[in-house]
Amino acid sequence: MGYDHLNPYEAPGSPKVLHIQVKALLICSAGPTVGLGHMARALRVARGLARQLDALVTVYVLGPKTYHPVSGSVDVHFLEYANPTLQASLLEAIQPSIVLLDLAPQSLPFDLTQFLTISRARNIKLVAIDGLLTHREQLDLMFIPSFRHPATPWQTQRGAKVVYGWDCFLLADIPNPLPWHSGPKVLVLTGGSDTTLLGRTWPTLLNDRLPNGTDVDWVTGPFAQAPVWPQTPRIRMTQHLAPNGLQTLMSTTNYAVTVYGVSFFELLQLGVPTVVFSPYGEKDAPELQEIEQEELAIVAKDEKDATQKLIALMNNEELAAQLSGTAAGRLKSQGVDRLCSEVKMLMSG
Numbered sequence: 001m002g003y004d005h006l007n008p009y010e011a012p013g014s015p016k017v018l019h020i021q022v023k024a025l026l027i028c029s030a031g032p033t034v035g036l037g038h039m040a041r042a043l044r045v046a047r048g049l050a051r052q053l054d055a056l057v058t059v060y061v062l063g064p065k066t067y068h069p070v071s072g073s074v075d076v077h078f079l080e081y082a083n084p085t086l087q088a089s090l091l092e093a094i095q096p097s098i099v100l101l102d103l104a105p106q107s108l109p110f111d112l113t114q115f116l117t118i119s120r121a122r123n124i125k126l127v128a129i130d131g132l133l134t135h136r137e138q139l140d141l142m143f144i145p146s147f148r149h150p151a152t153p154w155q156t157q158r159g160a161k162v163v164y165g166w167d168c169f170l171l172a173d174i175p176n177p178l179p180w181h182s183g184p185k186v187l188v189l190t191g192g193s194d195t196t197l198l199g200r201t202w203p204t205l206l207n208d209r210l211p212n213g214t215d216v217d218w219v220t221g222p223f224a225q226a227p228v229w230p231q232t233p234r235i236r237m238t239q240h241l242a243p244n245g246l247q248t249l250m251s252t253t254n255y256a257v258t259v260y261g262v263s264f265f266e267l268l269q270l271g272v273p274t275v276v277f278s279p280y281g282e283k284d285a286p287e288l289q290e291i292e293q294e295e296l297a298i299v300a301k302d303e304k305d306a307t308q309k310l311i312a313l314m315n316n317e318e319l320a321a322q323l324s325g326t327a328a329g330r331l332k333s334q335g336v337d338r339l340c341s342e343v344k345m346l347m348s349g
Helices: 037-053 089-094 112-121 133-138 202-209 247-251 262-269 285-293 303-314 317-330 335-348
Strands: 004-006 018-020 023-029 056-062 074-078 098-102 125-129 141-144 161-164 185-189 215-220 236-241 255-259 274-277
Touching (some): 023 037, 023 089, 037 056, 037 125, 037 262, 037 335, 098 335, 112 133, 141 335, 255 303, 262 317
Parallel strands (some): 023 056, 098 125, 141 161, 185 255, 255 274
């Protein structure tokens, strides 16, 4: 494929101007300690850049090879060895005009600063998705898929433009959600890794306390340990082992209970009445407090509290319908559209 072509953003009838096709390099994290959220989000961004900006996109995943949605317009590679590094050879091989990084903060490559320095020296635009606040001076754009500004006082720092808001969530495209209705189906999500090992005790708790006739769909993430199942299940419980996407399960459930993370916002987008909690201490407390205040979901303290609040929600159709409508209305905007718009402005200016 050649890279010289007509500008797709010209107005009809305007003079034809040749330009160089945007070549984008996306680098993201995946693995047992960080889950699949960063990779899923990066692949979504990659498809958006290819579709909306006609970009030639290469994705490098810092982690073991796992399932990813196939797209002919996006080239995906996995750096499966331990402690992968961001070597300048990536820049030599791909010659990108922009690099986007969606990296887990707990497992940043040790040579990240050097990589960013080399990239800037080559006049490559640099975008961070969800993080890298400590590297703000080396970046051109920080795109935060959150409704809250970062906890760090970035307003006083120099460097990249910071973008965040309810229109910045990088979620999958979905059809218009169907009106919510009550039923026995409950979806349980513990994250791609279940790092706090909820699968050891929570299935038994759910089996003991949920109403007769409940139909539980339990998702075991690709990096999670197998759950410890009740020896004699009282209710119907089905395990889904690392399914290829959660949208079908989400769109066919009546209720959900989940740990706080990307999947929670996907549930809100679909209008699923949801109970959410964070098993990670106080890390997500400000976000959960605001979610509770805006009545987007029921917030619980832990899995025991979440189980009790789920039961109460299943017995309150009026509240469930209210949560469904409020949540779906709040997440109508597509974050990929906003990011592509910001990238277009960055590349043109």
